[in-house]
Amino acid sequence: MDATFPRARKNQLGYNTAEVEDFLQLARRAYDGRVRADDRELNSERIRLTAFSMQKGGYSTAHVDAALERLEDAFAARERQVAARLHGDEVWLSEARTTAQVVSNRLARPEGQRFDRTSILSLGYNVREVDRFADKLTRYFRDGWPIGIDDVRAVVFTAQRGGYRESQVDLVLDAVVDVMLAVR
Known part of the structure; x- marks a missing residue:
């Protein structure tokens, strides 16, 4: 078989x-x-x-x-x-724009403050790595900087004590994928 x-x-x-x-x-x-x-x-x-x-x-x-x-x-x-x-294309695209704006607002926060942090005793995503990737996503949304959907799907961050809360970062990355799929 x-x-x-x-x-x-x-x-x-x-x-x-x-x-x-x-x-x-x-x-x-x-x-x-x-x-x-x-x-x-x-x-x-x-x-x-x-x-x-x-x-x-x-x-x-x-x-x-x-x-x-x-x-x-x-x-x-x-x-x-x-x-x-x-509902028409405009409603679909309007929802994608709304999601993109919510994501952009989150990513516009100052470095080191974009997501909730875990306690110093718990592991989260490496803050610098997430912030670097968030800057790329900001350029994608703001300037049309080229970044592929596979880049978002495949991004991996190392662990860090007191890092960003993984669930929040993952939700934002999922929203980015949703927007990218919507505007294809």
Whole structure:
């Protein structure tokens, strides 16, 4: 039997194959409009937030993550088409502009103060690294500076005691991805 994705080596961790296969079946049904009564709702945001358990010899995380990004793009494009049909392109773009303004306001805060900090005993994202990336995003929103959606999806920050609260940074990055998908 052929695997959907390449597998990690037997002694290395990859994504749980059964979970990935189940998710792909759900996504296929959702995209084709053949949802079952017991299927959970699936949209581009849920795809972005999807996580799988790890198992030795599971599916290659890089290959599955790349497929999830393509799937998210496809769902986002369809969501935009549906919204444009129902409400018009201007409403869709207006929502994207509003989100972009909220993100821009957050990123305009002074360095070191853009997000809540963890306690000195807890780990958060490295403040300097996040601020550097936030400056790139500010240039993207303000000046049209080129930055790709994959750059936002793939950004990784090292840990730091007393760093930025990860959940807040992640929410802003998710909002940036939403805006980028909306204006494609």
